[in-house]
Amino acid sequence: MSHAENRSSVAARIGAAAWIVATVQFLVVQLVVQSAWRMPYSWADNNISDLGNVECQIWDVSRPRYVCSPLHDAMNASFVVHGVLLLVGTLLTGACWGRGRISGSARILFVINAGGWVLVGFVPADVNEDLHVLGALLIMALGNIGLICTGFAPRASLFGGLRPITLSIAAAAVVAAWMFFGQHDPGIGLGGLERIAAFAMDAWALVMALAIVRTHRKENASLWQRSVPPSSPAHGSSRAART
Numbered sequence: 001m002s003h004a005e006n007r008s009s010v011a012a013r014i015g016a017a018a019w020i021v022a023t024v025q026f027l028v029v030q031l032v033v034q035s036a037w038r039m040p041y042s043w044a045d046n047n048i049s050d051l052g053n054v055e056c057q058i059w060d061v062s063r064p065r066y067v068c069s070p071l072h073d074a075m076n077a078s079f080v081v082h083g084v085l086l087l088v089g090t091l092l093t094g095a096c097w098g099r100g101r102i103s104g105s106a107r108i109l110f111v112i113n114a115g116g117w118v119l120v121g122f123v124p125a126d127v128n129e130d131l132h133v134l135g136a137l138l139i140m141a142l143g144n145i146g147l148i149c150t151g152f153a154p155r156a157s158l159f160g161g162l163r164p165i166t167l168s169i170a171a172a173a174v175v176a177a178w179m180f181f182g183q184h185d186p187g188i189g190l191g192g193l194e195r196i197a198a199f200a201m202d203a204w205a206l207v208m209a210l211a212i213v214r215t216h217r218k219e220n221a222s223l224w225q226r227s228v229p230p231s232s233p234a235h236g237s238s239r240a241a242r243t
């Protein structure tokens with residue numbers, strides 16, 4: 001492996017780790033924050049943003065509900081950390097996307113998606129609803145378009161080789177986003193639709209991060225086997241294990 005290839009490999013693994021941490025911390029913080037609510041919090045009926053609202057009040061003209069999130073600061077910090085880690089992962093996994101305009105466009109949209117998460121963290125919905133909604137659009141509209149673009153990355157690339165997974169997640173996300181913004185509830189609640197639309201990127205990033213880890217483990221095993229002389233005990237044991 002050349003120096004450049006080794007550097008790309010290390011960067012991809014760091015990026016994968018950033019994506020894994022982003023998704024895990026985001027889920028854990030949501031569960032902790034919602035557990036502090038005195039009123040029951042519902043993933044079907046409540047928006048994700050309700051967890052970050054600053055004031056305790058009846059909220060949302062279209063779907064009035066009482067929102068009071070004692071740990072809103074933790075949730076908003078998690079939004080920001082989530083966006084930053086998604087950005088880090090996107091920048092460091094460049095070798096996994098392949099070359100070309102589609103891959104380049106996908107990564108740009110992923111960067112915008114990450115910026116959307118940072119925006120909604122810094123601007124809670126009940127502080128500035130317009131800016132908050134803009135952040136949500138960056139996440140659920142442009143971010144999911146980025147997923148579609150990724151689905152057409154070159155097949156020779158790692159992500160391109162996982163095209164069916166990417167396009168399946170992207171399709172579910174786009175349909176959910178359209179139904180959420182149009183308020184067409186199929187029975188899982190608008191909160192449920194929002195989660196499908198917004199968490200699709202996390203689901204994809206987690207799958208791709210695990211694929212990166214698995215691929216580099218295989219590469220390291222292959223390099224180790226090639227580095228062992230054929231007559232050495234280690235080489236013989238590894239060959240015996242394979243048979």
